[in-house]
Amino acid sequence: MESRRFLFSVLLLVGLRCGAASRSVIRLYDDQSQKFLRLDDNLYCESWRFSVETNDAGKWESIPSRCQRFVEDYMTGGRYLSDSTIVADYALEFARGVQIAADGRDAWVFDIDETLLSNLPYYESHGFGSEEFNENLFDAWVDSAEAPALLASAALYKELQQQGFKIFLLTGRSEHQRNATETNLKMAGFSNWEKLILRSSADQGKHAVIYKSEKRLELTKEGYRLHGNSGDQWSDLWGFAEAERSFKLPNPMYYIA
Amino acid sequence: MESRRFLFSVLLLVGLRCGAASRSVIRLYDDQSQKFLRLDDNLYCESWRFSVETNDAGKWESIPSRCQRFVEDYMTGGRYLSDSTIVADYALEFARGVQIAADGRDAWVFDIDETLLSNLPYYESHGFGSEEFNENLFDAWVDSAEAPALLASAALYKELQQQGFKIFLLTGRSEHQRNATETNLKMAGFSNWEKLILRSSADQGKHAVIYKSEKRLELTKEGYRLHGNSGDQWSDLWGFAEAERSFKLPNPMYYIA
Known part of the structure; x- marks a missing residue:
């Protein structure tokens, strides 16, 4: 049979x-x-999503036009919330097994966009990743400081702090966006991070995976033990000076090399 | 709105x-x-699958009991075939951009189980990964040499050979399974691989990610350029001496560290 x-x-x-x-x-x-x-379309778009979330697709520019409705349903219909909640749950399960030392050097790294803050309200108005990225419009959205918290990550963030992890925020946003980013993070309920690291003028033009690896390496040289790293892009997680465990959050809307 | x-x-x-x-x-x-x-159950199991395919779940022993039906539907209902076909398609798109040199050192690495050969007939009789792994029963299945080809990988394999890639098969199977493995591969339509690498007695007990990295490193020392690597486990793909591009095939049935 x-x-x-x-x-x-x-x-x-x-x-x-x-x-x-x-x-x-x-x-x-x-x-x-x-x-x-x-x-x-549904079977194709499910498989396309598998390929982008595992990085099999490599660099991609925009979601296939036949998948715009699929991505919209995924992002707004509960699957995105469910996926990111279970990722946070696995992260916390790992974190609870970490022995926190008295030296204050046990650390967790978070990316910001689509990790702590959700730009879904912006992408809802811009085709969920099917439109070409418009840097000016997106920068204006960042300046508005209105991005809500990604709920699963917010719960993880608070729990990690209670356990004694030092939190480092490592973002591809630029130094000139520091004020807007801090305002937005606080409005969304995040506080007491150890350091917010943004791209300086020397970091402009670097691939994200290099820029972020260099910054993690600096942290390890300062004596921090990078237990966990949460990000929605593999370029947040891979490279060198990788954390002991990496947690890939879903993002079928855009890709950053 | x-x-x-x-x-x-x-x-x-x-x-x-x-x-x-x-x-x-x-x-x-x-x-x-x-x-x-x-x-x-469906929403939970979709999110569980996201977490195992991105390695967010880390090491796991067996599929959640509430997901047995979900995994069965995924494996037999077309999604598995669709996902692995699109992965092969991305791999081939990348391969076509590789400039093949005259020195015969352009190489592609394939894992075997759930990459070239499908053990789905075995797992159909054993709960699709919900039963505890039984090494004796599985070894008897391997010895039977009846595993069919994973169709998408078979098409990729043939096309890579036509383009001039040297094919290396790197498997966690043991040296004593060489005859059964070769017989099975040939019966399933695979031929003309450059080398079939199995675990020697010295490799027993090593984590897969170490064993496979060491073998890839040997290949690079022999002058091979590892352009692509196809495998269903992250331990096939990560470590050191990684290929230029790695292609993660789906496998929600079991995890190998």
Whole structure:
């Protein structure tokens, strides 16, 4: 019985297509009808999301147009909240196993955008990542300091502080956005971080993964033990001077190299 | 209008619970009803899958019992095939951009289980990862050499060979399983790999991430350029001597450290 079900799925063969009109080169092929199968939008967009969240997709510019509605539903329909809550739950489970020393050097690193603060209200007005990124408009949104807290991270943040972790905020935002960022963080309920690290003029133009690794390395040289690191981009987490555990939050709206 | 939808979702507050009866410590809390929300199984299992595929969950032993049906549906209902096909597609897109040199040193590394060969027929008979792993039963399955090809990877494998990549197979299987593994690979349509690397007696007991990194390092010392690496476990991909690009295939059934 079990093998029969499996044999059925083998009727879907993978075919190769060499036309240059579409990006896709490996597609599902139905051996019986001898036709390539077009995945329905939901199945395709689920798989696209798997590929971007695991970094299999590599660098990407904007969400596929056929996935705009999918991303909107994901972000606003409860899945985003559920995913980020379970990530925070795993982070806290790990954190509770950390022995906090008396020297005040046990640390946790948080990214800001889509990690502590949610820019969902901005992206709701700009196609959920399907529109080309407009730096001027986004900077104006940052200056407004209206981004709400990402709720799961806010709970994690408070619990980590109670346990004695020093909190470092490491963001790709620029030094000139310090005031707006501090105002926004406080309005959203965050306080008592150890240090807020923004890009200085010397950091401009660096890839995020290099800039963030360099800053983490500085912290380790100051004697901090980086137990955990929470971020929505792999460039928040990978590189060198990585934390003992990294926690990748979901973000199907945009990619930062 | 947009902000109204957002305000509605903020009514779901994240609460902290200190009881030790359940593992979960950060959960969704409904401020209006003043009750913790129990995620329905599907929403929970989708989020659990996000956490295991991004490695946020860290080491895990078996799938949550409430997710057995979810994993079965995922593995047999088309999503697994769709996800792995799109991963292969991104891998091939990257591979086509690689300039193949005349020295025969452009290489791609493949894991075997749940990467080239699918053990789904075995796991269909053993709870899709909800049963405790039984090494004797699984070894007997390996010896039977009946695992079918993972279709998306088979298409990628052939295309990479045509482009001139040297293929290295790097598996956690042991040297005494070489004959069964070679037989199975050939029966499933794979051929002409450069080298099949299995665990020698000296490799027994090493964490997969160390064993695999060491073997990749040996390849780079032999002059191979590791452009791509395909595997279903992060321990296939991370460590040192990492490939230029890593491609994480889905596997919600089991975890290898």
